[in-house]
Amino acid sequence: MIDPAMIVNCTVYKKGKKLRDISLDDISDVLEEEGTFVWLGLLEPNVELMNKIKEEFCLHELAVEDAYAAHQRPKIEEYGDTLFVVLHTAQLAGGEVLFGETHILTGPRFVVTVRHGASRSYAKVREHCEMLPERLMRGPSFVLYSIMDFVVDNYRPIMDDLETKFSQYEEQLFNPGALSGKAYLQELYQLKRQLIRLRSAATPLLDVCTQLLRFHEGLITKEGKAYFRDIYDHVVRFIDTGDRLREMVESAVQINLAQVTIHQNEIVQTLAGWGAILAIPTMIFSLYGMNFAHMPGLSWQWSFPLVLGGIVTACTLLWRRLRKAGWL
Structure with a gap:
């Protein structure tokens, strides 16, 4: 049975403007209309819903199987004229970093996002795209860029929070009464662990962006490639910041051990x-x-x-x- 809560949104666009919301049964009929594309958002769908999506969009069975299954590594795969992109999302909740996944199935006439685990809603992304009809006219490629840019931008506040935490630990480094040696090392280890997981989430995006820049010209226009280069630069800066912070954490661990x-x-x-x-x-x-x-x-x-x-x-x-x- 298909739970309506699994379907976040299903909207048809034409010439950069929203036409209307549609049901799943109307998707195949809408795709026959000239110049339209469908943007469908799903939240932790079940097998029955994914089979329905496969039927409406004529998707490859392996792509549907991967989109349904969580715990995928960040990657990009091609199934005919359909691209399957996996992104690892991250968000702060109560001072902890929670990780989730977003699976994107995109073709010349559609975009399907499948969210698993801790992942922010893409309602703001949809609103932003609808406010830029001249860019939304590019179709699914601009939607794909907007989602990837949103995911990467959400990494930045987390890195800022980790840098703030490290600054506090750094002040305590030469204050023996602040934290005991064991407690201090536990805090630094958790910080390093989160940095490694963030790097594991961000690093594969370099390969994803590279493939989108070099290949898939049928989906990514020449003008649209500039946007994916921007994402690539953001990811590189994010990884460099994380690597520097991780080196500082490792140095703090060594200094703490030397103090002990x-x-x-x-x-x-x-x-x-x-x-x-x-x-x-x-x-x-x-x-x-x-x-x-x-x-x-x-x-x-x-x-x-x-x-x-x-x-x-x-x-x-x-x-x-x-x-x-x-x-x-």
Whole structure:
């Protein structure tokens, strides 16, 4: 059974202007009209709905199968005159980065978007396209660009948020009371993990843009290629920013580990220093604790004060020496 909530929008356009919303059953009839194209938006469709889409748009069964299945890697594939593009989306929710997927099936007369997981609505993209009829006249290629540009632009706020978090961690780096070593490393590891996932989502878009620029001239016009070059540049800058931030995170991890090691060495030095000081009375007291009948000074009345004074003096001199050396 097809749930109406799975169909976000189904609209027909002509000469850059919206004509009307249509039902799924009307798609094949509308495509027979000259100069029209259909933009269909789906949200986590079931098998029955995807089979209906396959029938109406005459799609390749492998393309439909891939569009239905989530957990696809970002890619672009060609099935006759139809392109299948997979994009990984990302958005912030409660301070966490959530990832989803958008699968795009586009041909000369149609665009079908299939959203899986955490993905923003493309209502704003549709509104933006409808406000630019002179560009929307290019058809599905402009819609494809608008969706890709929207996905890439949503990466930027996430990167800004991660940079802000790292700035806060960087301020705490030389403040031992801010976070314990273990907690600090856990925070940095989570930050690095999110950067790696963002890079995995963005990097394949370089190959997608390259293929759209070099091939598929039947779908991507010469004028439209300039827009995909713009996306390519945005992705390159985003990846460079992420790589620099990841290097800084790795450096912060190394600095934190070095601080932990230095702190441990300081503790060992302190314990060793006090151990050396305590060794003096321990040695003397153990010597006089052997209970021999004849030992020097046992019968002299000033033996105990003299020995005690010598211990205090020796301990004090050693303490001052260690203090001066920075061990205490």
